[in-house]
Amino acid sequence: MTEVEPARDGQSPEYTARYGERTFRYCLRYLPDHKKATIKVHVHPNGKVQVDAPESAPLADIKLAVQRRSRWVLNHLDDIEERNSHVRLRQWVSGESMLYLGRRYVLKVINDSDQRRVTCKLIGGQLRVQGRELTPERTQKAVHQWYRERAQDVFQRRLAIVIDTLPWTKTLPSWRMIEMQTQWGSCSPDGEVLLNPHLVKASTRAIDYVLLHELCHLVEHNHSSKFYELLDRFMPEWRFVKEDLDRRAETFLV
Numbered sequence: 001m002t003e004v005e006p007a008r009d010g011q012s013p014e015y016t017a018r019y020g021e022r023t024f025r026y027c028l029r030y031l032p033d034h035k036k037a038t039i040k041v042h043v044h045p046n047g048k049v050q051v052d053a054p055e056s057a058p059l060a061d062i063k064l065a066v067q068r069r070s071r072w073v074l075n076h077l078d079d080i081e082e083r084n085s086h087v088r089l090r091q092w093v094s095g096e097s098m099l100y101l102g103r104r105y106v107l108k109v110i111n112d113s114d115q116r117r118v119t120c121k122l123i124g125g126q127l128r129v130q131g132r133e134l135t136p137e138r139t140q141k142a143v144h145q146w147y148r149e150r151a152q153d154v155f156q157r158r159l160a161i162v163i164d165t166l167p168w169t170k171t172l173p174s175w176r177m178i179e180m181q182t183q184w185g186s187c188s189p190d191g192e193v194l195l196n197p198h199l200v201k202a203s204t205r206a207i208d209y210v211l212l213h214e215l216c217h218l219v220e221h222n223h224s225s226k227f228y229e230l231l232d233r234f235m236p237e238w239r240f241v242k243e244d245l246d247r248r249a250e251t252f253l254v
C-alpha cells in the first residue's frame with residue numbers, strides 16, 4: 001500500500017509544541033477527510049514527530065491535540081535518546097548532544113591555534129568548546145569543568161529561591177558538590193547538603209525537587225510520613241518530577 005502524502009502547500013509545515021520548560025518540533029500532514037477522521041500523533045524511531053490530521057481540522061484543534069499528547073511525545077523522545085546514548089559512546093566531538101537545565105545543546109568543538117586557553121560557552125543552541133589542539137580528552141575536561149561551574153552557580157541560585165518558600169529556614173545551608181552515581185543529593189545529620197553536579201543537566205523543576213527534598217531533611221531526617229507531607233505541601237507534583245528524573249538518570253550520569 002502506498003500512503004498518500006498530500007499537504008496543502010506541497011510540503012509538511014513544521015510547528016513547535018511546548019511542555020513545561022521543554023519544546024519539540026513536529027511536522028503536520030493533512031490527509032483527506034475520508035482517510036483520517038481523527039488527529040493522530042506519531043513518534044518515529046528516528047525521533048521525528050509527525051501529526052496526521054484531516055484536511056478540515058482547524059489548526060487550533062490540531063495544536064491542542066498535540067499539546068495534550070506532549071508529555072507522551074517527550075517521554076518517547078527521551079526513550080529514543082536514551083537508547084541512542086547507550087549505543088554510541090560519547091566521543092567528545094562536534095555534533096554530540098549535551099544536556100543543560102533539561103535542554104539539549106549540540107557540542108561544537110572549534111580548534112583555534114591562536115587560542116591558548118580552552119573556553120567553553122553556551123552560544124545559541126550550541127555548547128562551544130574552543131582552543132588549540134583539542135583532543136577528545138581536552139574537550140571532555142573543558143565540558144566537565146563547565147558543568148561544575150554551571151552547577152555551582154545554578155544550585156546556589158535555586159537554593160536561595162527554594163529556601164525563600166520554606167518557613168523553617170531562611171539561611172542557606174552549608175553545601176558542596178560531589179559526583180555520585182546513585183544519588184542526586186543528600187543531607188547529613190548536621191545539616192550539610194551534598195549535591196551531584198550531574199543534576200545540572202536536569203530541568204530547573206527537577207533541581208528544585210532535589211533541593212527541596214534535602215531541605216526537608218533539615219527538619220525531618222528520615223523518610224517519614226511527616227517528611228512526605230512537607231514535600232506534598234511545598235511541591236505537590238513532586239512524584240511526577242521525581243519519576244521523570246529517575247527515568248532519565250542514566251542519561252544524566254554520563
Ligand SMILES: [Zn+2]
Binds near residue numbers: 213217
Ligand atoms: Zn531523602
